[in-house]
Structures are given as C-alpha cells and as structure tokens.
Amino acid sequence: MSSIVDTEVRQFSAQAGDWWDPNGSEAMLHKLNPVRLRYVREQIDRHWQTDECSRRPLEGKTALDVGCGAGLLAEPLTRLGAKVTALDASPELIVAAREHAAAVGLDIDYRAGELAALDGKFDLVTCMEVIEHVADPAAFVRDLAARLAPGGLLIMSTPNATGWSKLLTITLAEGLGRVPRGTHDFDKFIPPERLKSMLADAGLQCIDVEGIAFSPTRGLHLSEDLRLNYLLAASHG
Numbered sequence: 227m228s229s230i231v232d233t234e235v236r237q238f239s240a241q242a243g244d245w246w247d248p249n250g251s252e253a254m255l256h257k258l259n260p261v262r263l264r265y266v267r268e269q270i271d272r273h274w275q276t277d278e279c280s281r282r283p284l285e286g287k288t289a290l291d292v293g294c295g296a297g298l299l300a301e302p303l304t305r306l307g308a309k310v311t312a313l314d315a316s317p318e319l320i321v322a323a324r325e326h327a328a329a330v331g332l333d334i335d336y337r338a339g340e341l342a343a344l345d346g347k348f349d350l351v352t353c354m355e356v357i358e359h360v361a362d363p364a365a366f367v368r369d370l371a372a373r374l375a376p377g378g379l380l381i382m383s384t385p386n387a388t389g390w391s392k393l394l395t396i397t398l399a400e401g402l403g404r405v406p407r408g409t410h411d412f413d414k415f416i417p418p419e420r421l422k423s424m425l426a427d428a429g430l431q432c433i434d435v436e437g438i439a440f441s442p443t444r445g446l447h448l449s450e451d452l453r454l455n456y457l458l459a460a461s462h463g
Contacts, residue, residue: 227343229360229369230315230340237408238295242318243297246326250297254405255355257297261438261446262354266299266381267436269459270306270350273379282307290373292346293340293356297323297334303352304332311335313344328444341366346376354383357421358414364424370427378432383438383457387415390453394440418456431463 228232244250267283270276276283285297286308292314296319304310304327314320320338320395325336337344351374360366372382373378385391399405424434437456439449 228315229342229362229366231359231361234359235315237406238320239316240320241297241315241406245298245319245322251406252298254399255295255298257446258355258438259302261448262299262383263302265383265436265448265457266303266352267306269379269381269457273433273459273461284308284350285421287349288346288375289350289352290346292351292353292370293320293359294323294336297326297336299352299427300334300336301327301332302329303350304334308350309335311337311344311346311348313337313341315338315340319380341369341373344373346373347378348373349378350377351378351380353380355385357382357384358410359414362409363414363416364427367421367424369397371425371430374430374462378461380425380460382421382460383455384421385410385415385455386437386452387412387417387420389454394454401414418458421458425458425460429462430460432458432460434459456462 241251245252248256270283271278285309287305289308289310289311294300294314300310300312317338320336323336357363396410400407435450435458437452439451
C-alpha cells in the first residue's frame with residue numbers, strides 16, 4: 227500500500243516555486259527549521275557521543291531525509307558532514323531541491339518517489355512534519371524503521387492531537403494565511419503515545435520526546451510543553 231496521498235502531494239507541489247523564500251508560502255517552515263535543527267544536533271551529539279563543538283558531527287555517516295520538500299533540512303545535514311539521500315513524493319519539490327543544492331554547491335542525492343520503494347539503510351533517518359500527511363501512519367513508521375541501520379537514530383516531528391494545536395496550526399495559522407489553507411487535517415494529527423506505540427510495533431524504542439512551543443516573545447522554541455508540536459528520537463532497543 228502506498229503511503230502517498232495524491233491530494234497532499236498536489237498541495238505541497240503548488241508551493242515549490244517559493245519554498246526557499248523565507249517570506250513566502252513556507253515562511254512557517256523557515257521559522258520552524260532552526261528549532262528542529264537544534265534538536266537534531268542535540269540528539270546526534272547524545273546518541274553518538276560526538277563533540278558538541280564539532281562542525282561536522284555526521285562525518286562518515288549516511289542520512290535519509292523523508293518528505294524532504296525542497297531541502298530545508300537536507301542541506302544542513304549535508305553541512306554537518308552526512309552523505310544525504312533525500313526523498314519526497316513531489317517531483318516538483320525535488321526539482322526545486324536539486325536546483326537550490328546545485329546553486330549553493332552541495333551534493334545531495336534527491337529522489338522523487340515512495341519510501342517503500344527505497345533501498346538501503348541509513349545511520350540517521352529524519353522525517354519532519356510528514357507522518358500527518360500519509361495514508362497509513364503505522365505502515366509508514368515500519369518503512370522508516372526498515373531504513374534505519376543498526377545503531378542508527380530516527381528523528382521525527384509532528385503536530386500533537388490537541389485543541390491547542392488545532393487552534394494555532396489550523397484556525398489561526400491557516401486562517402490568517404501564515405500557512406497555506408488545507409495544509410493540515412486535524413483528524414490525522416497523532417499524539418505522542420500513539421506514535422511511541424507505532425515505533426514499538428516497528429521494533430524501535432523512543433529515547434526522547436521534546437515539545438515545540440510558541441510564545442509572542444520567543445516565537446517557536448524547544449519546550450517541555452508538547453501540546454502544539456513535538457519532536458521524537460528513537461533507536462533500536
């Protein structure tokens with residue numbers, strides 16, 4: 227069964243032209259990305275006991291970014307030293323990703339297609355703001371787990387299934403035009419305990435959960451508050 231939902235792909239493909247514009251349709255992703263990167267770096271340093279001052283802690287490691295869009299996370303992972311493969315269901319986004327990577331001189335293996343059809347295992351697998359857009363989340367998590375090399379690290383992020391998340395993510399962000407209308411479906415939001423259960427069923431153990439919160443003074447930031455959005459790290463038990 228394909229994890230790809232055609233209507234979701236069309237929704238995101240329509241934003242391919244200005245994905246890298248920090249003031250464009252994906253402006254919220256640009257605000258979210260530094261927060262995600264901080265968490266990714268913290269988990270890399272903790273998992274592999276790397277020097278937190280190192281500029282290339284992923285040197286010699288492979289990484290897979292699933293649902294990569296036009297490369298907002300894949301490019302920093304490459305700069306951290308990883309050999310990156312990045313996958314998205316939208317051919318339009320992959321074209322934009324390849325063009326941007328070429329313009330900044332980064333070598334990233336971008337592929338358009340389905341996760342289940344991808345071969346290989348990777349030391350680091352990232353999947354940010356994707357699981358709430360797939361057809362079968364549990365099957366998708368199993369496919370993610372199958373791509374994780376022994377001793378590897380999986381990092382995911384997704385909105386929580388709370389009233390607060392619905393208010394900020396859909397009612398306000400989409401209602402005020404900060405996020406394109408139709409980006410989210412609250413019925414597909416997944417609470418942390420359910421995602422942990424999916425990971426366990428796929429043979430992985432959750433090793434960390436941290437929230438992404440919003441405040442008028444700090445903007446988006448890492449927090450113990452999981453109500454809005456959360457990041458999760460997992461590895462083989």
